[in-house]
Amino acid sequence: MRHDLQLPLPQQAWAKSSLTAVLFALSTGSAFADPPLEAGVWINHTGQGAVEIRPCADTGSAARRLCGYIVWLKQPNNSKGQPLTDGYNPDPSKRGRTICGLPVLGSLERVxxxxxxxxxxxxxxxxxxxxxxxxxxQNLILTGYKGVKFFSKSFTWRRAPADLQRCDQPKEARATKASVKIAQPQAPLKVPRPVPAVRPSIE
Structure with missing residues (x-):
């Protein structure tokens, strides 16, 4: 059998393009030809917050896993008007983290x-x-458990509307939106009454 025969041109091109695609996927860590249904922004079961689920990274092995970050809060501030923080975290060094932007899901693998x-x-x-x-x-089921799923608890999240006002936007953008107010009608100006002219007396 001869081994010096070349593949027909179309088959050569297909083999080359396939190899290029494989090398590109390996080098970039790209894992999703299409975003999974789980990706996107979801209102949690309490209705008080929303979580954006997306790949944990742009490249590498983490790009093949999903993470989630809080991007909306119904009440983002405490009674003093300050942003809510991760005050119950068992690690004291993390208690100053703001709840907005907080990672709440991580390292999820495709099964x-x-x-x-x-x-x-x-x-x-x-x-x-x-x-x-x-x-x-339109719905996502989150199951939390400890080690085994026999003692698990599940919650239903719903997909957030596209116009949800995110709390993780730059402060400048939020300030600009907050400063836009509807102009209130002003009271009409009052025209002063004419003052009669006083003619100087001629002596």
Missing amino acids: SRGWDNGWVYDPEKGAQFDAAIVAGR
Whole structure:
């Protein structure tokens, strides 16, 4: 059998393009041809916050995992008007972190149905649990557990509207939106009454 025969041109081109695609995927760590259903912004089960789920990184092995970050809060400030912080965190060095932007999901790996082997953090209790998620078009099921799923608890999140006002936008953008006010109608100007002219007396 001869081994010096060349592939027909179309097959050569296909083989070259396939090899290039594989090398590109390996070098960039790209894992998703299409975003998974779980990606996007979700209102949590309390209705008090929203979490954006996205790849944990742009490249490398972390790009093949999903993480989640708080991007909206119904009440972003405390009674003193200051941003809420991670005050219940067992690590004192992290208690000053603002809740907006806080990572609450991490290291979720693709499994046969949804994503698993990750973690979820509850800032209201300062506690972390094992986590799994699976989503449909409009709903996402988050399951929290400790080691085994026999003693697990599940919550239903709903997909957030596209016009949700995110709390993680730059302060300048939020300040600009906050400063835009509807002009109030002004009271009409009063025209002063004419003062009668006084003719000087001629002596």
